[in-house]
Amino acid sequence: MRAVTQYARSLLARLTDNKVGRSMIRHGWAETNRNRSLVVFSNFFLHIHPVKVRLRAIAFSQTYYLGGLSAVTAILLTVTGLFLMFYYRPAVPQAYHDMKDLEFAVSAGIFIRNLHRWAAHAMVALVFLHMIRVFFAGAYRPPREFNWVIGVLLFVVTLLLSYTGYLLPWDQLAYWAVTVGTNMADATPVIGPKIKFLMLGGNALSENALLRFYVLHCILLPAVLYMLVAIHIWRIRKDGGILLPPASEHDYEKRSGKGYRFEAGRAVPDLEVKE
Amino acid sequence: MSESASTFAAVKGEDSQRDPVRLLVVQGEARPPVDATTEPMVMTVPHLLLRELITLLAASLALVLISLIFNAPLEEIANPEKTPNPAKAPWYFLGLQELLHYYPPVIAGVIIPTLVIFALIIVPYFDVNLKRKSLFEANSGRTMAYWWTAMILVSLLFLLSGKHPVWPIAGCVWAVALLASFGAAPKTWGALGRWSAKKSLAYWVFYWFLLTTTALTIIGTLFRGPGWSLTLPWRDGIY
Amino acid sequence: MPLLDDIGIPLDDAELNRRSFLKLLGSGALAVAALGTAVTSVEYLSPNVLFEDETRFRIRRPEEIAVGTLIALPKQRVYVMRSQEGFIAFSTVCTHLGCMTKYEPENNRIFCPCHGSQYTIEGVVTAGPAPRPLPRFELVVDKGFLVVNTRKAVSQDTILRYSA
């Protein structure tokens, strides 16, 4: 096994050790801590994270990875949603027939639709559970208060994504759930009727509304979600990492069997690290 | 700076706008521990990154399995002439739909959700009790009187304001009022009392919020049938 | 290398006045532009021409409807009811949150499946969360036919007097 990974590594190193390769990835492939830092420094996506994290912060029991799971379902939803878009037309009655086609005429169409639907349900639940976890950890308090606010916005955007997505199959459930929803907006004093008209693009729930919901669901809301998620995770780093309860050495010793040694106040991974 | 020699006064220098000089930084109480920490650290790559990848794979696997077994529902094509009975939104909106049963749309659909979002947003700015003093820590007799008066008033608000008495919410108010009260006498109530005695007011409000949303969602999902009438899931099934 | 921001340019009062005036002018212009953008966007998003269903349509000849009957026209979303005095036409859309109500002949009432509102066959609320009676529409006899216009709401006591 080791030999295979080492071979793969050296092959990668050889393939990228040229002008073109170095223009893309400036650090080498050697497994040194310096390179590991460079991976984070020089990668557009990874530099959202700090170079080093506290050992206790990445334990499952600390966060139950609920934020991570929310992010992961968002990614899954993006991929499956993109797949669905290849077959879906936001028009009446095509939208509904496209749903039927996905079920009966497209290879694995129903599977992709199922994935998208169940991931959406999961995401709502996970985001809510994440919020509960954060509250009970007391992590909403300074200096993380603004990240909590971003979190609340993320929760709202998640619900809006579900709501707009719910209309798209154009079945009975979709139609009447959204009718009730837009009429609630209608009940807002003064601006209610205008809001409803803007949401529906007309006086009644029709094709105009379907197109509007489609654009919101596929473009605007995902863009907002991604932007907010990026800020959210980046701010964890800026706020000094996630909140940890005061530690005792005992905490590390408890974990020392799981791939870490505890030496003079530092946890050392049991991995062999070659500098 | 010559007028009042006895006291210090912060005076802007003539050219301070152009050439600001930092004299000192007053550190706030809550500075993120960005630099110095004695915590054991590990490299983000590979330790955190691997965990993220595993999370992605585990979530994908679970959802793939679910999707292979259960099909997403698809009803008949939308028909503006006929409303199905009952017409239910997805489960996470059914708490809201349950509220519509008690309050007019402006209150249930606009005011309450807006207030909830607003309350969630201001949570970190209004948590004055940073030390998390527990509810009955000081002067538990007087606090107990205030606490129950407030709780009874709040539950009355919910029992009297709606079209029907809002039992689910009022019930949650009482449940939380009771749970918190065990904390006033931790010695008498054993483990429950000790658990309860540690909790601050902010905790109890949040517990109440959780309990209420859960109760409303469960009632809306499992216990409501045609015409939003009460049904029993084990007798009538789930609508 | 000097940073351009560090180069001190002495500012006299005239210069400061000029700057604050320009700042005001600039922010004013920005505010006007922002407002214009917002208004234009809302206008753009409000369609002017809608291909929605006809709101004025023929129903039947008045003599074809017996006294005490209610006919439902779900496509047009209207009920037409003939009482002793004459005819009324009113909406089938629940005034609570817009579900389609259903006429139940066996109970002689109108029922909304969404949150259980009930109405009499004149559209008056008798139970449930509906805040208002079902709105009445303009109803006329035109060339021997009852014609209803669902865009024209009329007061709740309007009746098209008719006696055969």
Ligand code: HEM
């Ligand atoms: C799409 C939705 C969301 C995503 C993808 C997300 C992602 C994350 C991730 C990956 C973390 C790292 C720690 C952890 O996993 O618990 C985190 C932490 C945090 N999240 Fe979220 N989150 C979301 C929604 C929310 C919501 C709804 C709230 C609160 C209203 C919130 C507030 C916070 C706060 C305050 C932290 C810092 C926690 C700490 O320091 O312990 N987030 N988030």
Ligand code: FES
């Ligand atoms: S929409 Fe008719 S009762 Fe709610």
